[in-house]
Amino acid sequence: MNLTFTEEQNMMRKMVRDFAQNEVAPAVEKMDREDEFPTHLVKKMGELGLMGIPIPEEYGGAGMDFTSYIIAIHELSKVSASVGVILSVHTSVGTNPILYFGTEEQKQKYIPKLASGEYIGAFALTEPAAGSDAGSLKTRAHKEGDHYILNGSKVFITNGGAADTFIVFARTDKDAGSKGLSAFILERDTPGFEIGKKEKKMGMNGSSTVQLNFDQCKIPASQLLGEEGEGFKIAMANLDVGRIGIAAQSLGIAEASLEHAVDYAKEREQFGKPIAQNQGISFKLADMATEVEASKLLTYNAASLRGQGISCGKEASMAKMFASKTAVKASTEAIQVYGGYGFTEDYPVERFFRDAKVCEIYEGTNEIQHVVIAKHLLKG
Numbered sequence: 001m002n003l004t005f006t007e008e009q010n011m012m013r014k015m016v017r018d019f020a021q022n023e024v025a026p027a028v029e030k031m032d033r034e035d036e037f038p039t040h041l042v043k044k045m046g047e048l049g050l051m052g053i054p055i056p057e058e059y060g061g062a063g064m065d066f067t068s069y070i071i072a073i074h075e076l077s078k079v080s081a082s083v084g085v086i087l088s089v090h091t092s093v094g095t096n097p098i099l100y101f102g103t104e105e106q107k108q109k110y111i112p113k114l115a116s117g118e119y120i121g122a123f124a125l126t127e128p129a130a131g132s133d134a135g136s137l138k139t140r141a142h143k144e145g146d147h148y149i150l151n152g153s154k155v156f157i158t159n160g161g162a163a164d165t166f167i168v169f170a171r172t173d174k175d176a177g178s179k180g181l182s183a184f185i186l187e188r189d190t191p192g193f194e195i196g197k198k199e200k201k202m203g204m205n206g207s208s209t210v211q212l213n214f215d216q217c218k219i220p221a222s223q224l225l226g227e228e229g230e231g232f233k234i235a236m237a238n239l240d241v242g243r244i245g246i247a248a249q250s251l252g253i254a255e256a257s258l259e260h261a262v263d264y265a266k267e268r269e270q271f272g273k274p275i276a277q278n279q280g281i282s283f284k285l286a287d288m289a290t291e292v293e294a295s296k297l298l299t300y301n302a303a304s305l306r307g308q309g310i311s312c313g314k315e316a317s318m319a320k321m322f323a324s325k326t327a328v329k330a331s332t333e334a335i336q337v338y339g340g341y342g343f344t345e346d347y348p349v350e351r352f353f354r355d356a357k358v359c360e361i362y363e364g365t366n367e368i369q370h371v372v373i374a375k376h377l378l379k380g
């Protein structure tokens with residue numbers, strides 16, 4: 001593919017890069033240390049129109065193309081992968097399910113608030129005993145009059161502590177396996193809904209990850225998203241798109257690792273010359289650069305397909321799998337280039353490493369990405 005960008009896409013890159021350098025970078029160290037959700041940055045992203053980049057203007061979004069949205073996640077993640085994932089989850093799996101599967105009334109009610117950043121969105125699929133096997137989830141929903149009553153719990157919900165709306169998946173038919181799941185739009189202040197334990201994580205500090213509890217949680221029947229039984233397909237279809245966002249986030253971490261390693265290798269002298277002049281270092285940098293480039297091509301290829309409305313589940317999984325592996329490898333190698341300094345908190349490469357690991361896990365582990373890719377290859 002030919003990786004050229006339109007004038008509009010280049011303007012998006014410049015705008016997000018400026019925002020990341022001027023506003024996100026000064027907040028990164030404190031966000032990492034104190035693990036506080038960056039409410040002020042999300043508010044600013046809303047003002048800049050970043051919280052609804054690919055959302056049509058008629059629903060209050062910026063009405064831009066999908067690639068522009070991926071550019072924003074890529075650029076933000078070079079400075080803060082936590083801010084990158086907040087945007088990715090909010091848009092891909094927090095807002096898009098309503099756009100693609102909601103009634104006109106649901107779209108009018110929620111999307112303008114999500115697209116402006118007044119509301120933050122989250123996606124509640126994973127449960128303590130249902131991670132990769134999402135179709136086996138146990139949170140139950142049964143209808144009573146004009147409400148559904150939900151009981152159960154969710155874990156590892158990104159944006160959960162800060163979100164105003166949640167796309168929640170629950171079982172409405174206990175005998176129908178993955179075809180017995182339904183999706184709901186849940187508002188934060190719904191009776192019987194509680195935000196549970198906040199996870200302490202090795203990285204992605206600042207990005208909120210919480211448990212959710214539903215105890216006789218009463219949701220109006222009008223909040224059902226799509227039809228009863230369509231929940232699994234809604235989850236999978238939106239994860240196809242979401243995984244391109246995680247690929248872009250991984251790409252941002254990998255590219256930042258490479259850039260820092262190159263700069264340091266040119267500066268740091270040992271044995272009377274910059275360490276970059278040793279093949280042991282320069283070949284490492286060459287491998288990192290090649291894998292970053294390959295991740296970029298895979299990620300923007302999947303984004304381009306998505307933008308053209310072409311089915312891209314396989315390409316999204318390939319991009320997410322390869323870019324996340326590259327992020328882990330590049331950040332590990334960056335620490336190696338920095339030597340002992342890389343192992344300290346004085347340089348950002350140890351944070352890149354801590355942030356990279358979960359990219360191989362969330363929105364489907366890399367083992368699950370193999371399953372998805374293989375299913376596409378073998379289905380005929």
Ligand code: CAA
Nearest residue numbers: 125126132134135157158233236237240313362363364368
């Ligand atoms: N789009 C639409 N429909 C799909 C689909 C897709 N991408 N993938 C599957 N389906 C449909 C299938 O067509 C099938 O329906 P039919 O029988 O009518 O054809 C149905 O769903 C069941 O499909 P499978 O038999 O393939 O389902 P499975 O149970 O074997 O699971 C899986 C497949 C790929 C392993 C899936 O369970 C999966 O992706 N698991 C990973 C879950 C995941 O990614 N969790 C991430 C949590 S969210 C998160 O991390 C967000 C965050 O906070 C950062």
